[in-house]
Amino acid sequence: MSEGNRLSQNAHRYLDGEPHGELPEAERVQTDRLLEAVRAYGESLPALDETLDDAVLAAVRHRRPARRRTGWRWLMEPREVRMRPIWAPLAAAAAVVLLWVGTRGPLGPEAPALTPTVAADTVFVRFELMAPNARDVWLAGSFNDWRAEQLPLAAGAGGVWSTTLALPLGEHQYQFVVDGERWIPDPTAHAQVDDGFGGTNSVIVVGPKGVVRS
């Protein structure tokens, strides 16, 4: 039975198309009325046609073309580089690994010297967020296609949530997702950018020698 203004779980299962028990007549009428309203609303919605495609193409034709950002171009760009103390040991370890891999020559003795543009190069980066009241915290960013519930942070002492990721060299943008709903930037990041949608993305730059700026 429904309680007050709420539908019963049985009714929700019915509306979800799941196995359900018999609904009381009054609730059955109400759920069918809701479905009828949804159907009427859906049928009233206009479709977006190809004039939208034309408008988009007309707009992007006059913009600077999207260009692939090559590793070499990224390496040659001047940039400020700072290291946060918390990442120093990890960055140093990654640099040692890079040096070892470089001198080992994975492509054989005749292969050219390994350059920092090798795609597999990664640096371990620790992300932290102070969120004592959070039920769960996730990390979402350009490195995981902004999937909100893929990279969980672990709760630690004092309400600090953290995770360590191996990130490829390059620039990454990210936000924390608190309780599956609230997207918030990293308050400790040195660089923040407008995400263009009313929010703010934090920026991290993972450098070729394990040096990191955030």
Next chain:
Amino acid sequence: MVVRRVLDGDTELYRVLVERYRRLFGRYAVGMLGDRDAAADAMQEAFIRAYDSLASLRNPDGFGHWFFRILTNQCHNAVARRRPTSDVAAVDLPAPDRADRLVEQAELGAALEAALKELTPEQREAFVMKHVDGRSYEDMAQLLGVGVDALKMRVHRARDALRASLRGRT
């Protein structure tokens, strides 16, 4: 493949992505905003922003998910901008003894649209994707990056609120 070619300078090929994802997500945008022009504006802006940021997309095969996140942000912002001006009372309520079935259907749809405006953007989004778009919870979870249980909760709360709202209107 298409994304890579656009990044390599074939701007006209962007039309392929625009057409594909307009068809896939256009109904979502119209359902979220309840207005064709507003939905077209939101989608156009989302496509332009996606184009401008295309080089930052690390996995070209993930364009759909990535674009959907841009679109959802665009729609949520549009909802937030106009929320104070929404005028639910302006909708005519259907008369209980109306004989004309078509008129009643249209009014029922309008009543639902008015009731949808009273939901939170997250509830409206989940309800529209589930019932107007006809998506499965698993599909919604993939697109929104939110767990199935959380989405079911949003849909259930939306239904409870809509049922109560419709009961007062029809």
